[in-house]
Amino acid sequence: MIDASMGEIMVTLEKINWILKHGDSILEPSKRPGPANMLMKYKNAQVWYEPLGVVGAVVSWNYPFHNLMGPIIAGVFSGNGVVIKCSERVRWSSEFFMSVVKGALKICDIDEDLVQLVCCWGKDADAVSGNPRLDHLTFIGSRPVAKKVVKKASDILIPVVVELGGKDAVIICDDYMKQKGVDSIASTLLRGAFQSAGQNCIGIERVIVCGDRNNYELLLTRLKEKIDMFHLGSDIDQGEEIDMGAMIMGGAKFDELEGWISDVEAQGKVRVLCGGKRYVHPNYPQGHYFQPTLIADLDPNSAIAQNEVFGPILSVFYAADDEQGLEIANNSEFGLGGAIFTTNMKKGFEMTRSFRTGNVAINDFATFYVCQLPFGGIKGSGYGKFGGEEGLRGLCNEKSVCFDKSQFISTSIPGVIDYPIKSGKRAWTFVSSMNKAAYDYSLFERVKGIYNLAKNAN
Template identity: 30%
Template sequence: MIDKTQLYIDGTWTDGVEGRRMPVINPATEEEAATAAVGTAADCDRAIAAARRAFDSGPWPTMNRIERSELLGRFADELRARLDSLAAAITLETGAPSATVRPVHLLAPLAHLDYYVEQARAPEVTTLPLQVNPRPDGTSWLGGSAQVREPVGVVSAITAYNFPFHLNVAKLGPALACGNTVVLKPSPNTPLTAALMAEAAEAAGFPPGVVNVVNGGADVGALMCTDPRVDLVSFTGSEAVGAAVAAQAAPTIKRVLLELGGKSAMIVRSDADLGAAITMGLGSVMTQSGQGCALTTRHLVHADIYDDYVSGLADRVRAIRLGDPADPSTSMGPLISAAQREKVEGFVDDARAAGSTLVTGGGRPDFARGFFVEPTVFADVDNSTRLAQEEVFGPVAAVMSFRDDDEAIAIANDSNYGLGGAIFSADAGRAFEMARRIRTGQVHINGGSGASPGWDPFGGYKRSGLGRELGEAGIADYSEIKTIKYHAG
């Protein structure tokens, strides 16, 4: 499946200065499936030095934009040539059902990378309007200016385990398109996916030091955030770690991009297509076993259709086929680890104690092995409870009712997070007006557009993060803007 499980630093593969290895655990079997090299702060120091050198004196940041785009395109081609290996690695590492890996975990992010291939070709210099300036003698002179987009420099990219390929592409794509160099630290749970991406980068022919991959723990992450040679930190993960990343980066005044947690609300009005709403509600439970930051885990349903929604959702959730993610008939796999399973079970216990009604699920399936939990639906949830306010990162839905649109919007906004959201209504215009009032980075109306194109920016309000991925906003976050003023005559 994969030939290299080492660190990739300055264009070479290495076991690291201490030669340590870590196990890669299959969450469906709890067995060691492979091992991968573990880097230390010393290895990370070498990677940062390589990235700094590649940016300051290498050909990459000053490369012709067409050449850079072509190289990024070769990277996309090399990734596509490894689709089978990537799919197998993602299922093994994350427990993602094999039937969903290609369309969700691989093909959609590759389409995003194609967008960045095109964006790399965009002109770096934009001429701004000319201005006629009067002189005291009554004559005038012509002045002008140009806006120049330049790379930020060395980028530290730190990613999570739930959608490893997507998250790595979301950082490597815009960073490289703008001419930055990158040190990538993947989740310790998903080193195989990252190694395959490094292998593709090597085959594509990036100059040494442009792409570096270092597995490691807190010491590696801390250096990536504090080192003054790093110009930008892009992090995806929990709110708590995101706050620590921002604090570590603050003394060196480096740019910080944070894609953090969510507790997104799905509003189902009384005139909604109930079946379509239930399907999206099912996805919030089933997709990657609920381990998704933008999933709509709070279901706000109008009182007139509340009982029908709860019973319909429960029926669909009970029909979820839970099991071996390598089996094409499986629709939901395990959680990433025993610790994550215990965390989810703690939320279930708290919800019961808070008076929420357990409709279905709430326990472990009768499997001999694997970090599985049953897909779970709670009804009669109070929005002030822990289940409604904190990110579970597991297959647990919180259903609550509302009487009118203003109440629904108030409940949706009563959250520390603001990443995703959804509205179902036969009145699309009214749904659009409501979407404008919800304090969140993305809202799907009646299921959304059916796709996530590269030009759609993604990111959150409040504690869901800083900055945007994808789209022009994503390019801007990895760029510096310089204004050059000139005297035209």
């Protein structure tokens, strides 16, 4: 319930309040500088943001409330109808959340049919991603499914924003560990790695400790101490305090996780300090529980270090210095989020510029999402952005509009270039002079160009 309150309710409340506070100004016509050409300075240039029509979102199951509400909030505020395709794994909760949305629309005297929910098996999902009545599509999910969605959407040539998860790394610089110690950073790492049992696209999967190896070992010790005290279970009907609940996926997913861990254990150098296996809960034997797992000394190129785990597994690496730390962090096909911990902000900014990822938090974990910045990744984590100003405007037709600043000055076609052309030579002299007057670096040539314009205008 704690994880849901933070990962579902808090971020949704933040999105609603942020859009209510800033959305109108974001969607106001945007004034632009206009042409650099001094002869065209009588023109105003603006971008108008108008609804696209009907926007769709195919969303994942890991945050069924927020992933449904986010596209609806942005879509409706920007003036669009919205169609949500939820995962078949969360149909019941999605239908309940949608009834809340429709109730809110009704109270506001807005047609509740403005938003619609679709739930179907994956084999039938082309009816959504390839629907010609959609004007935009957001996809949140896995890479294999994304390829199918984008391929179908290409048939109707609609824009698609694709968010495909990540392999987020946290780089902890030596200066930070020396000044701040391990306790505070350990708490941040555990929250980032094990919230929602690790089923979080911007969850922490890799931790890279730079510099002093003693700090690396101290952090591992502290993490192990805290993980060993975790309680697994369900706080819905269980009296004891629960740190981590069950996962949505079990079976084949657990086979995959255990297989990756067995592979690196067989190499001999890796330390599996906690967990590493599925867990049969005595009160909930049918629940999909996996032990919170801590792994150290991994080969950065191993399968578990390269693939998105999307489960309660935290891998910790040692790097001799910050440069090697960045090298390990960037050694991934994914590029969604990441974090850098340092007491030197100048260094933090420099490292951020070299971090090949779409979002970075400095001295924090994933707060770029709460800050309502545009959210999206690079490389294998997808393309395009939702959230923030860019996400809201991305659900609009960005219409470019120019008009005269005054009714007394407007564009007219000079006689020398009016059809039919009477003298090609004079017309060429005119347009050449126009370009010189507008763009030449020499003031003398500009003045000369204006003179020739006036001389050859008729």
